[in-house]
Amino acid sequence: MRKFLNDKLINGGAIPGFHQLQEKYLGAVYEKEKEELKTLLAGKPVAVIFDETPDVEGRCVLNILLAPLKKDHSGRILAYLADTVFLEQCNHSTVSVAVVKCLQEYRIQNEDVIVFDTDNAAYMKKAFKSALQALYPNSLHITCMAHIMNLIGNAFHKPFVQLNSFMMSFSQMFFNAGSRKRRYLCFMTNKLPTKKVTMPPNPCATRWNSWFYAVQYHREYFGLYKEFIEMETQVCGRSVPQSVERLQDMLQDPNLPQSLNVQINIMADKCKHILNLLDIFESRRPVTTKIFNYLEDLQVVFAANKEMQYEVCDEYFKEFDLPRRTKTEILRTVGEAYVNAEEKLTKYMSDGQPAIEFLQEVRVFDPRHITFLDDSVESYKAIPGFTDVPRHEFDSYFTALGPAALRAALSGVVDLDVFWDGVQERLPVLSSLAHRYKDAVSNSADAERSNSIYKLVLSSRRRSTTNQNLKALVFLCHNQRILSGAFEREEREKGKVIEWEDMEEWEDMDIEGEGMEDDE
The missing domain is CATH 3.30.420.10 (Ribonuclease H-like superfamily/Ribonuclease H)
Structure with missing residues (x-):
């Protein structure tokens, strides 16, 4: 092209080279x-x-x-x-x-x-x-905190060996298989003409939330998988991939499909607490004064469910005729999942999270919590500079200004930015500390x-x-x-469905998953 322009045009050689942007403009813009x-x-x-x-x-x-x-x-x-x-x-x-x-x-x-x-x-x-x-x-x-919640989620679903194997095989079936993806979407569209069917989320160890989104996807479409796998086996003939063979063996077993269906239904419901907190902790909206309460509530959920496996899971067995032994094994797995998750959470509510004392004390900057917190300045040692707060400021906040703001809040929720801006003149030291630490980034x-x-x-x-x-x-x-705002637009468009991507880390998935927690 350059030769043609040099020959045919006057000053044709003045056209910038391919490196012009990087050499002349990129550095200046940067x-x-x-x-x-x-x-x-x-x-x-x-x-x-x-x-x-x-x-x-x-x-x-x-x-x-x-x-x-x-x-x-x-x-x-x-x-x-x-x-x-x-x-x-x-x-x-x-x-x-x-x-x-x-x-x-x-x-x-x-x-x-x-x-x-x-x-x-x-x-x-x-x-x-x-x-x-x-x-x-x-x-x-x-x-x-999002990383920690992801580790808790991993501990929660780890005992479900059969379910993890099924989900891994189902995802591997589509790896570098464009024609199989097209057949899958065509099959699902024919079966569900009124729904917009997407590819299943990829339960990748390095992508937070994806395992839980995948199990919720499988709950919706699990009943159609056996027919698709049988069709895919016929299409592939002698070149059936191992992932499809494994799925066919699982779905032809007399009891395993029902067992998997029960496990999928249980996990799709019981993971909601973890999934909600993952979404909250990943967000750019600060929740620093709420984190410790979220963790305490989750601890209560885990403790209650691990002691009541049958009561919390009985409804999931009603539609299926499973042997007593299979039911007992599923209940044992559910109990183990809650025990694992509770142990992991307990670790991070003690010494696993270096700022856990700060997260517990920083709630003092929200008037909703002061009724349940210590009314001594000396009790807040994990917040830098808090011990220098004048006693009269602290007493005024605890006894008058904080409760008054709470009573005036129609919904019971105080806008912390408005509140601390409004009391800046009356509580200068405490207000300054609140502005510095109440929105400390936690992820x-x-x-x-x-x-x-x-x-x-x-x-x-x-x-x-x-x-x-x-x-x-x-x-x-x-x-x-x-x-x-590109990140936010992508999240809104994505919603609760993660579009399929041909991930290159499948072979290294176990290694990367273990590497996420280097302190253990």
């Missing part, structure tokens, strides 16, 4: 956006969110995000990607050094760093304890999202990008999506 982000963050209390991921080049990549603890017009806390760091080694020392350098570059004052959000890896906890805690005295370390979900964007930018087919250009591209892509 620096401009970076300066605007520094201005946005200046003087504001921030949450620091960071997470590490491997890339296709075998490097350790640390994405560091900064979130000003000020809600936007829709009540969200937005986390902006500040830096992408390529680490020679990934340990507590290299991570803490990278985070400190990033905060210094963005001119974030030490006292303005309120919270560090990471996953539950042991080296992340050590990075805070050995370095970051001393440098940033007002800061807290909160390990991602690192945005860091996980930035990792996904990084892997989209640096795919296995695009590996020649320089590190500097790669940092700029990921920075611009992530922050543009944050500001434009």
